[in-house]
Amino acid sequence: MVELLTGPVEVVGTGMLGTSVGLACRRVGLEVLLTDLSEEHVRTASGLGAGRPRRPGDRPQLVVVAVPPDHLGAAILDALETSGATVTDVGSVKTEPLRVAAASPVLERYVGGHPMAGSERSGPLAASAALFDGRPWAVTPHDTSDPGGVRLVEELAAACGGVAVRMTPEEHDHAVARTSHLPHLLAVLTAARLAGAPEEHLALSGQGVRDVTRVAGSDPAMWQQIVALNADALRGLLAEVREELDALQDAVIGGDRNALGALLARGVAGTRAIPGKHGAPLTPTRSVFVSVPDHPGELARLFADAGASDVNIEDVHIDHDPGRPVGLVELVVEEGRAEHLLGSLESRGWVTHR
């Protein structure tokens, strides 16, 4: 329930995240003011419906700082100085910008934030009002943050469709080190083995290596900043990984199957620890495969028939080789509904595979 947050909301930095915040706030009727070093970005964001350019005399209720990691602390300081508003941000790392912002005599007006939403794309044209829907939004007050400001930021998260998760800046940085930054680095170490590899090696690439290395294709300039700024939290995790890698090497060289098995079991346990997409416990799913002839309209027919079966489709993958007349569509459904969907599709003439 939004009670305190009435706007205007000022967005400083109209890149992908900032513009998305603007669009999401406009979606619920909040007035949005836009600021950016680049007037062109402001015009673009404004043109997309994310708000209007900020003018002298404007009095925002809340300022959302959405600039790149390296400039965040200084931009927060600046916002605290030039407005009487509550100031929050959307940066990936929280303790380092706070350290810089702590020079402010009015630090109590700052409450850190970090929406956990996809950001491989960049720039205002990549923004979306729906970016934060159902996603966790970390809210990280420090010791002196004003409680009213904390409420305001939690309402911002909710207004944008996100789910506020409160924690300290330190807890946040350790959390994202574990669930975002370290995975990114290990994906990079995996991918680095592929650059310059013999072609016949790469010819055998399957879905697994694609999944593991996907994130390693993200903007290296941004990740360089993120990793450097979260060095403290990453230190311990990297040391843990190094230790376990050493044990793995020993197990492989020494043929110690028990040690190998124990590590693999910890990996399985780890995958089960990840919550469902929107924080709910993970519902076991099962994949159903359907051959779909490569004619126009066949995919639509499949979805119409799947819809008629009353089984919810959680996710879809299309394995489609342009050289073949038939593609394989993978429908991911709740485990207990798979047989019903299969029967329903088969009765409508679809060729299915378990």
Next chain:
Amino acid sequence: MVELLTGPVEVVGTGMLGTSVGLACRRVGLEVLLTDLSEEHVRTASGLGAGRPRRPGDRPQLVVVAVPPDHLGAAILDALETSGATVTDVGSVKTEPLRVAAASPVLERYVGGHPMAGSERSGPLAASAALFDGRPWAVTPHDTSDPGGVRLVEELAAACGGVAVRMTPEEHDHAVARTSHLPHLLAVLTAARLAGAPEEHLALSGQGVRDVTRVAGSDPAMWQQIVALNADALRGLLAEVREELDALQDAVIGGDRNALGALLARGVAGTRAIPGKHGAPLTPTRSVFVSVPDHPGELARLFADAGASDVNIEDVHIDHDPGRPVGLVELVVEEGRAEHLLGSLESRGWVTHR
């Protein structure tokens, strides 16, 4: 073109892979004979249409051994001894089973093979005739393999819809160490950090960590065998990773942004080295996001409209929170076609997001 392979094909081991080979061979009209330690598995596979139980007096032209990694060498030996057929297999590791099979006086009748096809699921019920369509199928003759047998195995791969890729057993093991086994192990190291992690850490999990750790949920008993059997090829790669991890730790602790940036850049280069799904060069894709109201038939309507736009959909993801009335569908299309699709969908009333 299938010229030499006329059948019958005997499948030894009617698990997921073996039964899929049976189904694929039946699909092109080859006679298939089924053998397994478990009569029940044979009955199930036979019932699915993968072939008929082998009988005394049968004379297979080709035997496909599809038993778990640890039993492979012995099963190949047995097949060479008990039939005059060409013998191949579908195992993940090639040099170790070859080493065991080398005790045979008729080793020239053996030609190793390994189809690169998904296998997180197990058992005959998980089999599919389409499993190998468009996938690479490594064919790994050793020094004394009979050329006619090599042709036969390449024709098997083609008959099953796969693309034969010829290499030595050693090259194969090094290739899969790099593109399959090492990625699996690094995914496991990532996932192991999540088991037992504080709940508020896990609450911030995003799509990235899910992608990186997905494969770590696979059958640990099977992977224990695979890693142990491919220890030699993994040794060098693990040492490379250990060295790069050391350098990464130094860069993080020392704040060496240049070294960090160089590693991240190698990661990006690595992701670009992976060929397109079916061996073609990777076509750059772009994701288009569409809000889809949670009413029956809306997804079908979206696909019908997308089809009418004449833009090929490469992949689809559905971000769907049961608590919200609108879901976000991600359509992955060739980069150059994204704007056309967006315009086409927008003109039909869809709410899109870039």
